[in-house]
Amino acid sequence: QQQVKQSPQSLIVQKGGISIINCAYENTAFDYFPWYQQFPGKGPALLIAIRPDVSEKKEGRFTISFNKSAKQFSLHIMDSQPGDSATYFCAASKGGGGADGLTFGKGTHLIIQP
Amino acid sequence: KAGVTQTPRYLIKTRGQQVTLSCSPISGHRSVSWYQQTPGQGLQFLFEYFSETQRNKGNFPGRFSGRQFSNSRSEMNVSTLELGDSALYLCASSIGRSEAFFGQGTRLTVV
Numbered sequence: 001q002q003q004v005k006q007s008p009q010s011l012i013v014q015k016g017g018i019s020i021i022n023c024a025y026e027n028t029a030f031d032y033f034p035w036y037q038q039f040p041g042k043g044p045a046l047l048i049a050i051r052p053d054v055s056e057k058k059e060g061r062f063t064i065s066f067n068k069s070a071k072q073f074s075l076h077i078m079d080s081q082p083g084d085s086a087t088y089f090c091a092a093s094k095g096g097g098g099a100d101g102l103t104f105g106k107g108t109h110l111i112i113q114p
Numbered sequence: 115k116a117g118v119t120q121t122p123r124y125l126i127k128t129r130g131q132q133v134t135l136s137c138s139p140i141s142g143h144r145s146v147s148w149y150q151q152t153p154g155q156g157l158q159f160l161f162e163y164f165s166e167t168q169r170n171k172g173n174f175p176g177r178f179s180g181r182q183f184s185n186s187r188s189e190m191n192v193s194t195l196e197l198g199d200s201a202l203y204l205c206a207s208s209i210g211r212s213e214a215f216f217g218q219g220t221r222l223t224v225v
């Protein structure tokens with residue numbers, strides 16, 4: 001049973017455009033929703049995270065939008081750059097934070113074309 | 115400040131053997147979690163240790179085990195290796211419920 005569904009599987013965006021990745025979850029007990037970025041040969045790195053008491057969080061060019069009633073959250077990357085080309089994972093957990101018990105989406109392979 | 119260190123980086127083992135992977139967390143981090151990453155199943159949670167105690171466990175068979183030492187370093191062990199155990203094994207550490215930091219992983223190949 002896949003508890004966190006992520007789409008699209010792959011995404012190509014032109015430099016300067018907006019990259020949008022969506023995730024949906026099933027378990028209403030989840031209370032922590034991070035996004036991770038992974039480059040080849042590296043471990044995932046935390047980009048930005050949100051908790052269900054807010055509907056949006058912005059850090060630089062990265063924004064998480066959260067819809068608790070629809071059980072969906074999304075990552076928006078504004079002014080996408082070639083250096084943003086990586087695999088992005090959404091995740092969810094009941095722990096309120098940290099790396100304990102994270103359920104990950106399958107990942108989105110993002111390519112930013114110059 | 116040193117990051118999460120995993121050793122070895124690469125490992126090749128034969129079916130039926132056992133393997134031990136090591137993880138040194140960031141200094142001061144007492145929570146260590148382990149994940150398995152494969153192309154088919156993605157990232158899956160194995161277990162989490164805090165102060166030498168396993169606090170949480172994912173849905174993996176008993177062949178997968180771990181432990182944590184008093185200095186917070188952690189090891190995971192896989193016994194009776196199967197071809198399907200070939201994966202990137204990732205370790206992550208954190209202070210409580212704060213940001214988690216992942217290591218670069220150990221690439222295990224079972225032949």
